[in-house]
Amino acid sequence: MRSCLPLLPGSALRKRCFGVNKRSIVLKRTTKRKKVHSGGCKERDRGLVEKLEVMASPTEDHPPIGIDDINDESKKKKLNTDIVERESGGGEREMGHSIHRSGSRPQLDLSKAAIQGNFEEKDPTILLPNQSDDISHLALDIGGSLIKLVYFSRQEDRSTNGRRKKSLKEKFGVSNVNRRSYPILGGRLHFVKFETAKINECLDFISSKQLHRGGMDARHWNSDAPNNENAVIKATGGGAFKFADLFKERLGVSIDKEDEMGCLVSGANFLLKAIRHEAFTHMEGQKEFVQIDTNDLFPYLLVNIGSGVSMIKVDGDGKFQRVSGTNVGGGTYWGLGKLLTKCKSFDELLELSQRGDNRTIDMLVGDIYGGMDYSKIGLSASTIASSFGKAISENKNLEDYRPEDISLSLLRMISYNIGQIAYLNALRFGLKRIFFGGFFIRGHAYTMDTISFAVQFWSKGDAQAMFLRHEGFLGALGAFMSYEKHGLDDLMVHHLVERFPMGAPYTGGKIHGPPLGDLNEKISWMEKFVQKGTEITAPVPMAPPGTTGLGGFEVPSSKGDTLRSDASNLNVGVLHLVPTLEVFPLLADPKTYEPNTIDIADHGELEYWFTVLSKHLPDLVDKAVASEGGTEDAKRRGDAFARAFSAHLARLMEEPAAYGKLGLANLLELREECLREFQFVDAYRSIKQRENEASLAVLPDLLMELDSMNEEARLLALIEGVLAANIFDWGSRACVDLYHKGTIIEIYRMSRNKMQRPWLVDDFDVFKERILGSGDKQPHPHKKALLFVDNSGADVVLGMLPLARELLRRGTEVVLVANSLPALNDVTAMEIPDIVAEAAKHCDILRRAAEAGGLLVDAMINATDVNKENSSSVPLMVVENGCGSPCIDLRQVSSELASAAKNADLVILEGMGRALHTNYDARFKCDALKLAMVKNQRLAEKLINGNIYDCVCRYEPSNSKLQSSSLC
């Protein structure tokens, strides 16, 4: 905590004063809110679920809330359901408490149980933080060297309909709000690898998470079904036969063997359709992620390089044919390599190749033609004329050759050959795309490069080799999909969010760290990891970037023995299946929409943000620790968070493509997710609260001042106010420094006084004309405006709220769109009703609109009546945006926002994160206003050719084709 900050200890203080545990604080918060209004609502509940889940720390020892606390009939019913669903026991968030099973079922681990939501609600969900998640499916791909697991953990939206939600439902029509008929279950898909030689680790892992108990047709899909003792696990790969008995013996489950090729194909089809930028090309060490139009996916060639190579023509789901193959594959590489080099493992052999020079063994065109290119046939001197051809003419024995060189020659021989045969087959069947997968590739940069090179060489640049990020998991995914009801059928790209938690069983080429059961283990492991450096197999390597390009191919400088052979491999995260996410319906062209304004694939850009985020880290950790009361536990978690996030950054510096296509938005969200991972629910909680209070205190004066103006002056003052108030941003270093120079209102006044038009991007006049009209022409007010708000405090209270009020006054419905989860000091959808309620005390316009929008139901008897009585006011509503990031990707927003957007005709995006870093170039079907103060010199220069504190007021009317902002 920075001592210079006039920081109210907030929850930390409260915690100390009242001596209550964290769980109680949450309850207290909700209780407190209840006094103001009872806006229990879905997203609020979900937020709490998140909080409660993550806050339950294994080191705490709080008395559980007894079941007796709950006496409503419906609660019991809900409880029973939970019991039935949850009896499977210890899951991934076991939180360190072993589950004590007694003979009688059902049984629950009630420790730290808490009621979620308001006590007033009719059927609040009971959260059982120590009860395992429901694990629904497990599928395996047991290969010769690796076992790949794909399993699903169910993270259902357990919240009930909140009141705001109910009122929203009425507003937006029943159709889309909280639709219950989702074919997709919310949950997470996890990807884990084990070495086949260590199959017992795999069995322990399955057993510890009880993955085998959650077989497909067991309880979750059919609550009446008895626990199936003859559980079946879908599996593919050669080992599915080999280890069937072991699984039966150890876990009591039968293995249901699925056709390998069918699994590969359905796995690949799923990935290519459901995951954005799953495919990438790999040329000269550079990965480039490719988005493939799912309508134009088929037919393609899938080349699976295992021991041998299969080439499969895929024409559609379940429609495929093995058209070719070759016996020169991964087994040949490893087999010959083993005979020639005495390497003990495939990875070792692969790693050797990185330091090899194939020219000592291969006969090159130049060797034959005396160093000249044989240009007539298009071969350069360095083209391999004959693999291993030099070994014949020299008087050397096997021992005289370096194993490194042998490995490289082998690798190139086999990769080129596969690339060539694959290309010839693609050509033969007229296939546009060739995807390469299988264990031979393993994310190995050089292998991918050689294959790419071969395809490019033989196709004369017409074809490109493509690879898949989840390449190793095709078979396991396919086996997973072979369950009759796997729930993934209707999954769309926008339903999936990939997260990269630290210590989730790692899924690069080499194996995972230990399966981390709970946060405590995770932290311990992080601590150990730092102590011992890279000795421990890290989920994220700490090795500094050291990859250099040599001869067009990635030949990393020697990094010693600690280098993992898959340093260039890509991380595979946990796939969050969020069925409530939708594409923002007002996007002009969702297909071409790219949220990120600045591409951080550019190394300079990445480096800049690496520095910015690294510098900001200590301050953030201080805040986070303070927000949790500054306890020893919080400090420990804070340290772990710092290490974890630094490791993420280091990993990205080493391999920018490690986490897939990465924009700044993803990077910033990664930080928030990492905080949540270490159970920092809301690092800026107290700061936000303090600033909200301070701002609310001066709001009445501001409103009075505004009301004294004529409408033209007022509109300008309002926009100025939004821009001025946007200076309050804890995500910006420059602004954090400003905080030390004065109080909120002082800074706000100073900032507003500096708002000299013209701004650097200044479309205000166009906007004004649309709102106020020109001359005698009175324009129609907008029907409904969506206001994407940014920071807490002055930003929302003194900036956006007065603007909302103006729109309401003009008869425009206003929907305030805020984050579902905290990010920096951004205001969340959960917090806004409090703010509005407080503001409404001093403002009739806001009060009536808020009542009409059901935000102040507490004060009324119920929302529906309010609606009828106050039909004179257009409603003010709040919706969550579905994300927990300082930026927003409009391809994945909450269904609530999506339905609220349906009849909106004005979108206002405010703040750097949502209007500049992302969406600056986004086009909408309706009028759009983008407002932000640029609080970053580099961004100012890059984006608007301006300076720090310059302002952007970009207005794009819906009818404009390609509106150009007036740049001054």
Added chain:
Amino acid sequence: MEGALQRQSEERDSGIMTTQPSADEVSHLAVDIGGSLIKLVYSSIDPNDGLDDKGKKSSEEFSRVPNDNNDYPVLCGRLHFAKFETSKINDCLEFISSKQLHRRGRWHHEASGQDKDIIKATGGGAYRFADLFKEKLGVSLDKVDEMDCLVSGVNFLLNAVHPEAFTYIDGREEYVQIDHNDLYPYLLVNIGSGVSMIKVDGDGKFERVSGTSIGGGTFWGLGRLLTKCKSFDELLEMSHNGNNRVIDMLVGDIYGGMDYTKIGLTSTAIASSFGKAVSENKELGDYSPEDISRSLLRMISNNVGQISYLNALRFGLKRIFFGGFFIRGHAYTMDTISVAVHFWSKGEAKAMFLKHEGFLGALGAFMSYETHGLDGKITA
């Protein structure tokens, strides 16, 4: 046909008898210096047809045949073929020197002085060893394009020598009569150290359309490293007695002895060459060289066969001729290539081989002498 190829172990050559030349007792020498072998073709005047002392045919006889309505003067004599390992180039130079082949390296008496010390040469080594030839023999190598040589060599053989082309199925050679008017286009696969695949559309009309670096050099190179064999022939010889199942992973090894019929593979199909070496706790010394050689041969032959077929398919070529020193008339090699082509084409295509397969380049270089006398008119 009477002109069967003879192997003369001492000289490692075989001859082709040509008809009486119009010129005097002169002969040509052309060399093809590859990465691993040097191939020589030279002509000698032998007015006496045919039989050597032992009564065996030691040469092939060419006679004039009516072709369209032109007659050409044709060389009468013998074409000799010889091979040396490139690493033993000095043996080769001595051979040339001892036979004074380089001294007769011109066709016409009246050939100008500049021409007299020139030998037509092709192959990469024509560049590499040019200085050596100059130094040791005092002759210049006149480099002739390798592909040109190959193609003209094959075109000559296919047009002039009968029987030259044959298929090899189940251990049986079967000579094929090819209609000269229906020869083109064809795919010529020359398996030297590496492999070139050439689409031939006519005399001098051809294009290198593909190739692979996995060729004869790979067989020999890898084979040497793996078996310590001293020569290519020794390695090839060993493969006869080998069993590739010891090292190769077969489809049956993966699918428990059952055929994986769904994808049309039998249990004996090789799933992964050398794939078994992975799983077994054996070292190089634990495998017999014979088995290794066999696996290697199958791997390479299979691969060449497959890529050749795919290229023939791509360009709609009816015939694939395989040549180059890798084949060497070696039955098992031809058999695996034939099987590969048969397998991948589902029986629609057949691999064909050439009797003089090792000497295409040298022959082509020989043909590149301005007036070599071999144009057209030669037959059996």
